[in-house]
Amino acid sequence: MQLVFATNNSNKIKEVQALIPDHIKLLSLEAIGCYEDIPETQNTIEGNAIQKATYIKEKYGYDCFADDTGLEVEVLNGQPGVFSARYAGEQRSAEDNMTKLLMEMQNKTNRNAQFKTVVALHLNNKQYTFTGICEGEIIENKQGGNGFGYDPIFKPKGFKETFAEMELSLKNKIGHRGKAISQLVGLLNSKN
Template identity: 45%
Template sequence: MKIIFATNNAHKLSEVQEMLGERFRLVTPRECGVTEEIPEEEPTLEGNALEKARYLYRRTGADCFADDTGLEVDALGGAPGVRSARYAPGEGHDFAANTAFLLKNMEQVPDGERTARFRTVIALILGGREYLFEGEVRGVILRAPDGEGGFGYDPVFLPDGCDRTFARMDTHAKNAISHRGRAVARLAAFLKERFA
């Protein structure tokens, strides 16, 4: 089954494709002729995921899903949250700049208060009906990046109960416990049940 995933991020696409398996073939908006920036202007993760999925559905009429992910740091009042991809000052999505800005804003936060959670919300439009799936993982923000893998804030996020950051995990290990992995697992279970 072909389904549009509202991302042009190759890392994210491969992570989700691996979890959904061969039964579902993910295609990008670009492959469907949607080359413009997909709007995400809502104040919540749920709102952004729905906005992106609805936009794609209006443009293509095809089954699709979109996600939005935020890193919510307790000591920063939940920031960067919905602004996670555009947290650092300036234009664009610069993972390194976002991470550096986060660490700068947390310089004075004591080790015992560096708690955070990653949260992913997926909005699926299937046959014109909307569904939401959520995944969350709690952890702490390190004082310096550790690891080269993954993307985004992976090098500074240490999940609870783990001895290595997401950036030091292979894709399979990360998907088993990550926020996106948990949300995609719920999406996959739903799709497999629907198309059993």
């Protein structure tokens, strides 16, 4: 089985490839000749995931899945949420995003947050969605060099280290994307 993963983020591809069974060949956007920016104009994480998967299915004809992830901070009413990648501007800089978030969190005692990933799958002319959530907190200073995005400032509930301090295998097991992808894999295995 071949499936397109509708992302250009090599970190996401690496993370997801580690979770997908060997009988499923993951194709990147580059592999199918898609070099344009896929629109993400929805106002929800689920909406963006569906929009990206639908775009690839309609324009390129491949069965595919796409994900969208947001960091939802309780004291900021769920922000940055759907705007997580562009929180500090269109340049999509993880450093700038973390700096802005840490500034906004100064003097806040409630540091609860959660990562939410929604995966949208188009398979055999049917659409499915899967949601993974990982609860945790925003720490005060960046820690760790692994991962990407907000990983250096997010500590999952029940752990002493941030996502950026964890081995990828542990992050995949407890993390939001891993939870959503394992639901996707369950469905794919049931169809195989």
